[in-house]
Amino acid sequence: xxxxxxxxxxxxxxxxxxxxxxxxxxxxxxxxxxxxxxxxxxxxxxxxxxxxxxxxxxxxxxxxxxxxxxxxxxxxxxxxxxxxxxxxxxxxxxxxxxxxxxxxxxxxxxxxxxxxxxxxxxxxxxxxxxxxxxxxxxxxxxxxxxxxxxxxxxxxxxxxxxxxxxxxxxxxxxxxxxxxxxxxxxxxxxxxxxxxxxxxxxxxxxxxxxxxxxxxxxxxxxxxxxxxxxxxxxxxxxxxxxxxxxxxxxxxxxxxxxxxxxxxxxxxxxxxxxxxxxxxxxxxxxxxxxxxxxxxxxxxxxxxxxxxxxxxxxxxxxxxxxxxxxxxxxxxxxxxxxxxxxxxxxxxxxxxxxxxxxxxxxxxxxxxxxxxxxxxxxxxxxxxxxxxxxxxxxxxxxxxxxxxxxxxxxxxxxxxxxxxxxxxxx
Amino acid sequence: xxxxxxxxxxxxxxxxxxxxxxxxxxxxxxxxxxxxxxxxxxxxxxxxxxxxxxxxxxxxxxxxxxxxxxxxxxxxxxxxxxxxxxxxxxxxxxxxxxxxxxxxxxxxxxxxxxxxxxxxxxxxxxxxxxxxxxxxxxxxxxxxxxxxxxxxxxxxxxxxxxxxxxxxxxxxxxxxxxxxxxxxxxxxxxxxxxxxxxxxxxxxxxxxxxxxxxxxxxxxxxxxxxxxxxxxxxxxxxxxxxxxxxxxxxxxxxxxxxxxxxxxxxxxxxxxxxxxxxxxxxxxxxxxxxxxxxxxxxxxxxxxxxxxxxxx
Amino acid sequence: xxxxxxxxxxxxxxxxxxxxxxxxxxxxxxxxxxxxxxxxxxxxxxxxxxxxxxxxxxxxxxxxxxxxxxxxxxxxxxxxxxxxxxxxxxxxxxxxxxxxxxxxxxxxxxxxxxxxxxxxxxxxxxxxxxxxxxxxxxxxxxxxxxxxxxxxxxxxxxxxxxxxxxxxxxxxxxxxxxxxxxxxxxxxxxx
Numbered sequence: 001x002x003x004x005x006x007x008x009x010x011x012x013x014x015x016x017x018x019x020x021x022x023x024x025x026x027x028x029x030x031x032x033x034x035x036x037x038x039x040x041x042x043x044x045x046x047x048x049x050x051x052x053x054x055x056x057x058x059x060x061x062x063x064x065x066x067x068x069x070x071x072x073x074x075x076x077x078x079x080x081x082x083x084x085x086x087x088x089x090x091x092x093x094x095x096x097x098x099x100x101x102x103x104x105x106x107x108x109x110x111x112x113x114x115x116x117x118x119x120x121x122x123x124x125x126x127x128x129x130x131x132x133x134x135x136x137x138x139x140x141x142x143x144x145x146x147x148x149x150x151x152x153x154x155x156x157x158x159x160x161x162x163x164x165x166x167x168x169x170x171x172x173x174x175x176x177x178x179x180x181x182x183x184x185x186x187x188x189x190x191x192x193x194x195x196x197x198x199x200x201x202x203x204x205x206x207x208x209x210x211x212x213x214x215x216x217x218x219x220x221x222x223x224x225x226x227x228x229x230x231x232x233x234x235x236x237x238x239x240x241x242x243x244x245x246x247x248x249x250x251x252x253x254x255x256x257x258x259x260x261x262x263x264x265x266x267x268x269x270x271x272x273x274x275x276x277x278x279x280x281x282x283x284x285x286x287x288x289x290x291x292x293x294x295x296x297x298x299x300x301x302x303x304x305x306x307x308x309x310x311x312x313x314x315x316x317x318x319x320x321x322x323x324x325x326x327x328x329x330x331x332x333x334x335x336x337x338x339x340x341x342x343x344x345x346x347x348x349x350x351x352x353x354x355x356x357x358x359x360x361x362x363x364x365x366x367x368x369x370x371x372x373x374x375x376x377x378x379x380x381x382x383x384x385x386x387x388x389x390x391x392x393x394x395x396x397x398x399x400x401x402x403x404x405x406x407x408x409x410x411x412x413x414x415x416x417x418x419x420x421x422x423x424x425x426x
Numbered sequence: 427x428x429x430x431x432x433x434x435x436x437x438x439x440x441x442x443x444x445x446x447x448x449x450x451x452x453x454x455x456x457x458x459x460x461x462x463x464x465x466x467x468x469x470x471x472x473x474x475x476x477x478x479x480x481x482x483x484x485x486x487x488x489x490x491x492x493x494x495x496x497x498x499x500x501x502x503x504x505x506x507x508x509x510x511x512x513x514x515x516x517x518x519x520x521x522x523x524x525x526x527x528x529x530x531x532x533x534x535x536x537x538x539x540x541x542x543x544x545x546x547x548x549x550x551x552x553x554x555x556x557x558x559x560x561x562x563x564x565x566x567x568x569x570x571x572x573x574x575x576x577x578x579x580x581x582x583x584x585x586x587x588x589x590x591x592x593x594x595x596x597x598x599x600x601x602x603x604x605x606x607x608x609x610x611x612x613x614x615x616x617x618x619x620x621x622x623x624x625x626x627x628x629x630x631x632x633x634x635x636x637x638x639x640x641x642x643x644x645x646x647x648x649x650x651x652x653x654x655x656x657x658x659x660x661x662x663x664x665x666x667x668x669x670x671x672x673x674x675x676x677x678x679x680x681x682x683x684x685x686x687x688x689x690x691x692x693x694x695x696x697x698x699x700x701x702x703x704x705x706x707x708x709x710x711x712x713x714x715x716x717x718x719x720x721x722x723x724x725x726x727x728x729x730x731x732x733x734x735x736x737x738x
Numbered sequence: 739x740x741x742x743x744x745x746x747x748x749x750x751x752x753x754x755x756x757x758x759x760x761x762x763x764x765x766x767x768x769x770x771x772x773x774x775x776x777x778x779x780x781x782x783x784x785x786x787x788x789x790x791x792x793x794x795x796x797x798x799x800x801x802x803x804x805x806x807x808x809x810x811x812x813x814x815x816x817x818x819x820x821x822x823x824x825x826x827x828x829x830x831x832x833x834x835x836x837x838x839x840x841x842x843x844x845x846x847x848x849x850x851x852x853x854x855x856x857x858x859x860x861x862x863x864x865x866x867x868x869x870x871x872x873x874x875x876x877x878x879x880x881x882x883x884x885x886x887x888x889x890x891x892x893x894x895x896x897x898x899x900x901x902x903x904x905x906x907x908x909x910x911x912x913x914x915x916x917x918x919x920x921x922x923x924x925x926x927x928x929x
Contacts, residue, residue, distance in 0.1 A: 196554050199620070201621075313534065727831070
């Protein structure tokens, strides 16, 4: 036995010990022993978290993040696997680029990196990328997304959905009608009118969500909706699922906590795609995550260099970091409000994301002989003000200066600790 | 008052203080020596990212009449055109010791960013489609003078017509006029209203003809030709026919009513030439009042101690 | 039987000691009006200019008396000197008062500035600067109700209602019916 975690709370088992041997969970019970001991009284054990939506920026934008720094941030956030989105430079639309990203992840060793392949060449929305080649590559791509941009051509979206059936792939759509959001800056509503910022209507997301649910049903293929942000989208997804259609959905931590009112000082730290919406949307998203209409929490971790977030709003870059704060935000928004228990957190942040991503070896509930991918979290850690500095190269977190509860104490990736006592193990 | 960024930030008392101060400064234009020593030794920087000779000259004249030094920084052909960020430009101005920065910028919220980077006062001369507070102040001043209104504008009925959704002048005027007690009605085709205009402190109408007989003031806003290609209205001709202030519509105004326009005008589109040139029109005096009102603003921001009471 | 006692120091501090009552003020203004008439050859080509705030009602009262004695009106105006003060930067920007020159203007006239209290002389200096921007008087004279000494500039009054030696720790307050509801000049401790 290499490790034993003593007295940890495991959903469904109460307080127990977990013993790890090599890359497996060797035992779950009481009075277990091993060479290395972690006293875990008061901590919660979750299966290693899986992020369906991360931007690692490498290749091309290493000034903002690299696979090394991004996965380090992921591990500190309790993640054992992240899906790296394809909008790099060059775009991950070939076997060559996805394999490069996959190898960088292996070399860094903080978390498994599962590359996401682009749906269209160069993300231009014109021509399908070589989805088959990417699926067959060493990276074994199963999730395809033009995230950053919408696959807006309905015919192309249909073809993509059909094509990936051959290898059990899933198309993850960034739902944003380009014509309705030309020049848009902020959710269209009271705030955008008051601040003189071009509005981004909810219907620009909902229209695409509805269309793609119908397409997925029509061709019988798997659709995943990225970063759902509106109450209307929730309604449509609920309806599609009630019909038994193959639709899954994710929501970001920031869309579960923040609203467009934060834009009042024009601080671009709050500029994100899709935009922050209203309190009513936040409430609907929380309810949907609680009842499973939304399957997963996905961070959409989007690092940017300092100057990109210090400009005037219209010039600033879109996006927020999120790997290191995700679990704490979920505790604040979902667990402490009584909407989700820790078993539910395990399901939405590990089990279902791994299933949607078709990711082997992750998202498996903690059981004997299962892979030792474990996250230890202290929900009772005193609330701490979030500092922008962290393992990520970038500082654009919207939670800077906010108090968040909880703390990730340790993360195990196949039996090897990547994080111990809240710090990187290597 | 340290900055003037939004007309919505002004309380009724602050707004009236500016207008009353402008009233006392108005006579300076008739004196042989059009100068006061009050801002001697202060430096006012005009930071104009958008082409606007008229507004820039107005601020320049206002500052110079108060004996301030003026530095003009316009975006074209400067380091800004070569890609210098707003932040770096601000830090340069700060190093030059600007007591006030008057900024006009194409991005809503640019003055807010500036406040964090300079120690002096920031005056918003127009930011994107957000606000243009000194325009609203000079408009209120003009209304007060022309209609011999009491100190505030209680009960004065103002109709503002034009491209509301893209107009910073409209936003600032709605906020300031309602603070001063006026009743504001906005008129435009439905496509030119922001979605949430219902929550603004004003009435909304699609029918200009219905509003004219009950207006003491009609303010016409410029409508850009480019809006046509984005499908805001089918053609300039249709817009002009339904929402343009021509001589026939002007005749339907009450006897005492005045016609205003912030300029520049599209003669023949939102306003007919004969209306712009009629005695009801305040367009020319708005320009003169602009200098006076901007003098009042600069004096109140820079003429005394800073907000903390320390010597500046 | 108790002798009448004067106010205590505390009473002086709180309420101020009256050094000129309404009658004394009236007499002083009458005398100043006569003096102005004497020194300006009957007020010909002379105008009064009251310095805001309390100089203005004083100037008007003088103008009324002069008109009464001579049977002819004398030009009277108001001057706000805020923009020319040298102590602007010590306090937040103040509201401006009204400046309105008499109808006949000030060019080639003898301008008699009128103020309530002459102290450091800085207000009068500001008034002289303001006058330079407004025109070119032939001569400028100064009439004050109270001269309390402690000049910081080489300025003197031509007409004085009362010389009032004070210490710099004291304050002098002039109350006028038009502004304060009654006529009185009070000395108190500075707070």
